[in-house]
Amino acid sequence: MTPLSAWLFRPFPVALLAxxxxxxxxxxxxxxxxxxxxxSAVTVTMGQQVNELNRPYQTVAVSPRGSVESGLxxxxxxxxxxxxLLRLQPAAGQTFTLHFQTGTAELTPESRAxxxxxxxxxxSRAGGEIIVVxxxxxxxxADTNDRLSLQRANAIRDLLIEQGFQGxxxxxxxxxxxxxxxPTDDEVSEPRNRRADIIVR
Amino acid sequence: xxxxxxxxxATTLVLSGGLALGCASAEPTGQRVxxxxxxxxxxxxxxxxxxxxxxxxxxxxxxxxxxTGPGGAASVILKDGTVxxxxxxxxxxxxxxxxxxxxxxxxxxxxxxxxxxxxxxxxLAKVNPERFKVQTPxxxxxxxxxxxxxxxxxxxxxxxxYLRKHYKDHSRLRR
Numbered sequence: 001m002t003p004l005s006a007w008l009f010r011p012f013p014v015a016l017l018a019x020x021x022x023x024x025x026x027x028x029x030x031x032x033x034x035x036x037x038x039x040s041a042v043t044v045t046m047g048q049q050v051n052e053l054n055r056p057y058q059t060v061a062v063s064p065r066g067s068v069e070s071g072l073x074x075x076x077x078x079x080x081x082x083x084x085l086l087r088l089q090p091a092a093g094q095t096f097t098l099h100f101q102t103g104t105a106e107l108t109p110e111s112r113a114x115x116x117x118x119x120x121x122x123x124s125r126a127g128g129e130i131i132v133v134x135x136x137x138x139x140x141x142a143d144t145n146d147r148l149s150l151q152r153a154n155a156i157r158d159l160l161i162e163q164g165f166q167g168x169x170x171x172x173x174x175x176x177x178x179x180x181x182x183p184t185d186d187e188v189s190e191p192r193n194r195r196a197d198i199i200v201r
Numbered sequence: 202x203x204x205x206x207x208x209x210x211a212t213t214l215v216l217s218g219g220l221a222l223g224c225a226s227a228e229p230t231g232q233r234v235x236x237x238x239x240x241x242x243x244x245x246x247x248x249x250x251x252x253x254x255x256x257x258x259x260x261x262x263x264x265x266x267x268x269t270g271p272g273g274a275a276s277v278i279l280k281d282g283t284v285x286x287x288x289x290x291x292x293x294x295x296x297x298x299x300x301x302x303x304x305x306x307x308x309x310x311x312x313x314x315x316x317x318x319x320x321x322x323x324x325l326a327k328v329n330p331e332r333f334k335v336q337t338p339x340x341x342x343x344x345x346x347x348x349x350x351x352x353x354x355x356x357x358x359x360x361x362x363y364l365r366k367h368y369k370d371h372s373r374l375r376r
Binding site for chain 2: 024046
């Protein structure tokens with residue numbers, strides 16, 4: 001390269017880098033719309049200042065010198081500024097509900113027949129996992145129901161492993177009597193609440 | 202000269218995770234608290250001073266550092282359903298993640314040292330919003346059931362110097 005062209009071209013990348021870095025905020029927060037349009041908010045503390053973002057696409061940024069600036073962006077700008085963050089967002093989880101035969105920890109035939117579909121769905125996802133959430137009705141003490149719900153979840157976990165799904169990607173959870181499908185008074189036996197929810201994500 | 206500098210910068214970035222490490226957590230580590238989902242380009246998990254490339258399905262652990270290269274990006278789902286998506290050239294530490302799946306209570310602290318992350322909060326932030334925080338060296342984000350992006354850009358100084366500095370700051374904060 002001639003000395004002239006070296007002089008002309010070489011400083012550019014450095015200057016450009018310096019310019020880009022100078023423009024970039026030290027940090028920036030963008031509130032995105034929440035799924036289903038529900039209201040949401042974040043509070044952002046920058047130095048002494050506390051800012052609340054409570055409308056979609058509101059932004060707040062702090063410059064390298066420490067000045068804080070609020071703003072508004074758009075879906076199109078976000079897509080341009082952070083393409084990877086939108087592209088790699090995993091799809092929403094898929095839920096299946098399994099029922100037990102009355103008074104047992106055995107799945108109904110219909111529910112048992114769902115398991116291959118559950119496994120297939122999990123395998124079709126990148127890093128797919130199966131979360132098994134066991135539930136009980138409100139009969140008996142709460143801590144006993146915690147254990148019972150986890151036993152139910154573990155029983156389904158074993159079935160999934162038996163059918164070939166890897167155990168370290170199954171998460172058994174016992175929620176006890178906290179999330180009844182049908183709300184009841186305490187100590188009420190309610191078969192519809194003795195169930196397991198499966199989330200594939 | 203400039204080409205050399207740019208290349209040097211890129212090398213620094215690749216090495217920095219190893220240099221700025223040493224983050225010993227008081228809690229037992231090594232347990233899976235989440236799972237890597239989509240992976241693009243170069244993505245590493247750094248733990249106990251060891252940096253390893255990750256693949257879809259690999260576990261995320263508490264006190265682990267997630268790092269992406271210039272063309273890298275990764276999404277992660279944590280046990281409570283929180284979704285983290287890291288953009289290119291990102292360094293972030295999952296400094297604290299404790300979650301009781303029975304009560305859905307817990308603690309979450311993500312330190313974004315550089316780059317960008319999208320956070321879609323899960324069950325933990327619903328039950329304990331006050332214990333869910335995302336930090337950058339210059340800001341703290343608290344939530345109320347949300348989807349948001351946080352970006353952090355280091356000042357013009359070698360990245361390993363910057364990361365080391367904020368590692369120290371951060372360890373002081375945690376005490």
